[in-house]
Amino acid sequence: MRILDHGPVGAIRRNHALEHATIHVLTERSPGVRLVGRSDWGGFNLYGSLETALVEEAVAVALARLKGGDNTLAVHPQCGTNLATGAILAWLASSAALSGRWRSRLAKSLQLVAGVGAAFVLARPLGARVQRDVTTDGDVSQLEVSRVLRLQRGAVILHRVVTNQGHA
Numbered sequence: 001m002r003i004l005d006h007g008p009v010g011a012i013r014r015n016h017a018l019e020h021a022t023i024h025v026l027t028e029r030s031p032g033v034r035l036v037g038r039s040d041w042g043g044f045n046l047y048g049s050l051e052t053a054l055v056e057e058a059v060a061v062a063l064a065r066l067k068g069g070d071n072t073l074a075v076h077p078q079c080g081t082n083l084a085t086g087a088i089l090a091w092l093a094s095s096a097a098l099s100g101r102w103r104s105r106l107a108k109s110l111q112l113v114a115g116v117g118a119a120f121v122l123a124r125p126l127g128a129r130v131q132r133d134v135t136t137d138g139d140v141s142q143l144e145v146s147r148v149l150r151l152q153r154g155a156v157i158l159h160r161v162v163t164n165q166g167h168a
Contacts, residue, residue, distance in 0.1 A: 005137065011041040011165050013137035018145075018163065019044040020136060021062035021073035026050065029058065043146075043163040052150040055159045059145055071138030075131045077124065085130055086123030093119045142166030 004013060016039040023035050023046070035048040046055060065073055093115025097108055132138075142165060149160040 004134065008041040010137065011163075012039055013135060014140050014143050014165065015039040015041070015044050015163055017066060017071075017074035017136040017138050018059070018062060018140060018143060018161070019046070020076040020079065020131075021066050021070075022046065022055070022059050022161070023076055024073050025058040025062045025065070026054070029054070043161045046159045046161065047156065048159075049157050050159065052148060052159065055150075055161075056148045059148060059161055063140060063143065063145060066138055066140045074136040074138035075128050077128070079127065079131055079135075081131050081135045082124055082127030085127035086120055089119035089122055089126070090116045 004010060019037040019039045022044075023037055026033055026035060026048075030050075033048060033050065035046055035050075037047070038045045062073060094112055097111035097115045100108075103111075144164045144166055146162040146164050149162070151158045151160060
């Protein structure tokens with residue numbers, strides 16, 4: 001077993017997978033719904049205007065689908081991991097393009113544009129790979145949902161999904 005599979009990091013990765021799977025299920029059922037999620041070792045938060053019963057049902061379906069082996073649900077195209085991956089790639093490309101004292105400004109500018117463009121093209125597929133291998137873990141066989149809480153402050157609606165990692 002890898003170090004990423006244990007302790008708080010492993011819990012966050014499994015909760016992140018369930019968060020993504022829940023968002024997939026919710027968007028399948030309510031296309032166009034706007035959601036933001038954030039995972040931690042105790043569960044995850046979903047921000048969005050949804051009825052609690054719908055969230056509870058989606059979490060149950062998502063968990064069952066993940067436990068049934070549908071690990072594709074653990075990766076989401078709108079995950080912040082993709083944005084972070086793109087930012088890191090763009091930083092690396094710009095650093096490489098702007099380094100070196102012997103190239104002209106035009107050469108550096110062209111390399112910068114090409115490098116940053118390539119970074120954004122690669123961000124989504126590489127970000128999905130980073131999600132699969134680093135930031136999520138689709139093996140939720142021991143994961144249980146303890147409760148789903150609805151919290152509202154003004155117009156902001158938050159659902160807190162509390163998980164129990166079980167005994168591995």
